[in-house]
Amino acid sequence: MHKFKSIVLATGVMLFVLAVVMGILSVQDYLGILPADSYEDKGVHTFRPYQVLPVQVENTATGRVKRMNLTKTVYMVYYRDTDAKGYRFEVKAVSRESGERTVNAAVPVERRILSIPDRGTYITVEPGQDAESYTASLRKRDILMAGTSAAYILLYMLAWCVLWYRRQG
Secondary structure, X not given: OHHHHHHHHHHHHHHHHHHHHHHHHHHHHHHOOOOHHHOEEEEEEXXXXXXXXXXXXXXXXXXXXXXXXXXXXXXXXEEEEOOOOOOEEEEEEOOHHHHHXXXXXXXXXXXXXXEEOOOXXXXXXXXXXXXXXXXXXXXXXXXXXXXXXXXXXXXXXXXXXXXXXXXXX
Protein backbone atom coordinates (compact mmCIF):
# COMPACT_ATOMS: atom_id res chain seq x y z
CA MET A 1 0.00 0.00 0.00
CA HIS A 2 2.86 2.37 0.81
CA LYS A 3 4.43 1.72 -2.61
CA PHE A 4 1.09 2.46 -4.33
CA LYS A 5 0.75 5.76 -2.44
CA SER A 6 4.25 6.83 -3.39
CA ILE A 7 3.60 6.01 -7.06
CA VAL A 8 0.34 7.99 -7.00
CA LEU A 9 2.11 10.92 -5.30
CA ALA A 10 4.99 10.93 -7.79
CA THR A 11 2.61 10.65 -10.75
CA GLY A 12 0.47 13.49 -9.41
CA VAL A 13 3.49 15.76 -8.94
CA MET A 14 4.79 15.00 -12.45
CA LEU A 15 1.37 15.70 -13.95
CA PHE A 16 1.14 18.92 -11.93
CA VAL A 17 4.51 20.11 -13.29
CA LEU A 18 3.45 19.09 -16.81
CA ALA A 19 0.17 20.99 -16.42
CA VAL A 20 1.99 24.13 -15.26
CA VAL A 21 4.45 23.97 -18.17
CA MET A 22 1.69 23.23 -20.68
CA GLY A 23 -0.37 26.12 -19.31
CA ILE A 24 2.53 28.56 -19.56
CA LEU A 25 3.42 27.47 -23.09
CA SER A 26 -0.19 27.63 -24.29
CA VAL A 27 -0.63 31.16 -22.90
CA GLN A 28 2.63 32.26 -24.54
CA ASP A 29 1.53 30.70 -27.81
CA TYR A 30 -1.90 32.33 -27.55
CA LEU A 31 -0.33 35.75 -27.01
CA GLY A 32 1.93 35.19 -30.04
CA ILE A 33 -0.91 34.50 -32.49
CA LEU A 34 -1.08 37.17 -35.14
CA PRO A 35 -4.47 38.81 -35.73
CA ALA A 36 -6.30 37.67 -38.87
CA ASP A 37 -5.82 41.03 -40.57
CA SER A 38 -2.02 40.50 -40.43
CA TYR A 39 -2.38 37.87 -43.15
CA GLU A 40 -2.86 38.59 -46.83
CA ASP A 41 -4.71 35.91 -48.80
CA LYS A 42 -2.80 34.99 -51.95
CA GLY A 43 -5.39 32.44 -53.09
CA VAL A 44 -5.38 28.70 -53.60
CA HIS A 45 -2.40 27.27 -55.47
CA THR A 46 -1.64 23.81 -56.80
CA PHE A 47 1.53 22.12 -55.58
CA ARG A 48 3.35 19.01 -56.77
CA PRO A 49 5.88 16.97 -54.79
CA TYR A 50 9.36 17.17 -56.26
CA GLN A 51 11.76 15.56 -53.80
CA VAL A 52 12.11 13.71 -50.54
CA LEU A 53 15.08 14.42 -48.30
CA PRO A 54 16.29 13.18 -44.92
CA VAL A 55 16.29 15.82 -42.17
CA GLN A 56 17.93 15.56 -38.75
CA VAL A 57 15.62 16.55 -35.89
CA GLU A 58 15.97 16.40 -32.12
CA ASN A 59 15.19 12.99 -30.70
CA THR A 60 12.17 13.22 -28.41
CA ALA A 61 12.76 9.82 -26.83
CA THR A 62 13.73 9.50 -23.18
CA GLY A 63 16.39 7.69 -21.21
CA ARG A 64 19.17 5.74 -22.85
CA VAL A 65 17.69 6.03 -26.34
CA LYS A 66 17.96 9.83 -26.21
CA ARG A 67 21.42 9.81 -24.63
CA MET A 68 22.74 7.49 -27.31
CA ASN A 69 20.98 9.26 -30.22
CA LEU A 70 20.58 13.01 -29.79
CA THR A 71 19.04 13.36 -33.23
CA LYS A 72 16.92 11.17 -35.46
CA THR A 73 16.30 11.18 -39.18
CA VAL A 74 12.87 11.96 -40.59
CA TYR A 75 11.97 12.24 -44.25
CA MET A 76 10.32 15.35 -45.63
CA VAL A 77 8.44 15.54 -48.92
CA TYR A 78 8.94 18.95 -50.51
CA TYR A 79 6.26 20.53 -52.69
CA ARG A 80 6.45 23.53 -55.04
CA ASP A 81 3.70 25.45 -56.79
CA THR A 82 2.90 24.56 -60.37
CA ASP A 83 2.53 28.15 -61.54
CA ALA A 84 6.19 28.98 -60.68
CA LYS A 85 5.53 31.80 -58.22
CA GLY A 86 8.11 30.36 -55.83
CA TYR A 87 5.81 29.01 -53.13
CA ARG A 88 6.90 25.84 -51.35
CA PHE A 89 5.91 23.73 -48.38
CA GLU A 90 6.91 20.41 -46.89
CA VAL A 91 5.21 17.47 -45.21
CA LYS A 92 6.76 14.78 -43.02
CA ALA A 93 6.67 11.34 -44.64
CA VAL A 94 6.18 8.10 -42.73
CA SER A 95 9.29 6.61 -44.33
CA ARG A 96 11.68 7.24 -47.19
CA GLU A 97 9.81 4.72 -49.34
CA SER A 98 6.42 6.34 -48.77
CA GLY A 99 7.94 9.75 -49.52
CA GLU A 100 9.42 8.45 -52.76
CA ARG A 101 6.06 6.92 -53.72
CA THR A 102 4.45 10.32 -53.12
CA VAL A 103 7.03 12.05 -55.33
CA ASN A 104 6.76 9.40 -58.06
CA ALA A 105 2.96 9.59 -58.05
CA ALA A 106 3.20 13.40 -58.44
CA VAL A 107 -0.38 13.87 -57.24
CA PRO A 108 -1.17 17.60 -57.10
CA VAL A 109 -2.21 19.13 -53.78
CA GLU A 110 -4.09 22.39 -53.34
CA ARG A 111 -3.14 24.75 -50.52
CA ARG A 112 -4.12 28.32 -49.67
CA ILE A 113 -1.27 30.80 -49.30
CA LEU A 114 -1.51 33.29 -46.45
CA SER A 115 1.22 35.89 -46.73
CA ILE A 116 2.56 37.75 -43.69
CA PRO A 117 3.81 41.03 -45.21
CA ASP A 118 5.24 42.39 -41.94
CA ARG A 119 7.60 39.42 -41.70
CA GLY A 120 8.14 38.82 -45.41
CA THR A 121 7.00 35.18 -45.08
CA TYR A 122 3.98 33.04 -45.83
CA ILE A 123 2.23 29.94 -44.57
CA THR A 124 0.16 27.35 -46.38
CA VAL A 125 -3.16 26.11 -45.01
CA GLU A 126 -5.95 23.87 -46.23
CA PRO A 127 -7.82 25.38 -49.21
CA GLY A 128 -11.05 25.73 -47.21
CA GLN A 129 -9.40 27.83 -44.52
CA ASP A 130 -8.88 31.56 -44.53
CA ALA A 131 -6.99 33.83 -42.15
CA GLU A 132 -9.96 34.10 -39.76
CA SER A 133 -10.58 30.37 -39.52
CA TYR A 134 -6.85 29.64 -39.24
CA THR A 135 -6.31 32.06 -36.34
CA ALA A 136 -9.57 30.90 -34.71
CA SER A 137 -8.37 27.27 -34.78
CA LEU A 138 -5.04 28.30 -33.22
CA ARG A 139 -6.83 30.23 -30.49
CA LYS A 140 -9.22 27.36 -29.83
CA ARG A 141 -6.32 24.90 -29.48
CA ASP A 142 -4.45 27.16 -27.05
CA ILE A 143 -7.54 27.91 -24.96
CA LEU A 144 -8.28 24.18 -24.74
CA MET A 145 -4.72 23.44 -23.61
CA ALA A 146 -4.72 26.26 -21.05
CA GLY A 147 -8.15 25.24 -19.76
CA THR A 148 -7.14 21.62 -19.38
CA SER A 149 -4.00 22.67 -17.53
CA ALA A 150 -5.92 25.01 -15.24
CA ALA A 151 -8.52 22.33 -14.49
CA TYR A 152 -5.84 19.81 -13.49
CA ILE A 153 -4.00 22.37 -11.36
CA LEU A 154 -7.22 23.28 -9.56
CA LEU A 155 -8.15 19.63 -8.97
CA TYR A 156 -4.65 18.88 -7.71
CA MET A 157 -4.72 21.82 -5.29
CA LEU A 158 -8.23 20.85 -4.14
CA ALA A 159 -7.08 17.27 -3.47
CA TRP A 160 -4.18 18.55 -1.38
CA CYS A 161 -6.49 20.88 0.54
CA VAL A 162 -8.86 17.97 1.28
CA LEU A 163 -5.97 15.80 2.45
CA TRP A 164 -4.62 18.60 4.64
CA TYR A 165 -8.08 19.25 6.11
CA ARG A 166 -8.54 15.54 6.94
CA ARG A 167 -5.17 15.40 8.71
CA GLN A 168 -6.07 18.46 10.78
CA GLY A 169 -9.42 17.12 11.93
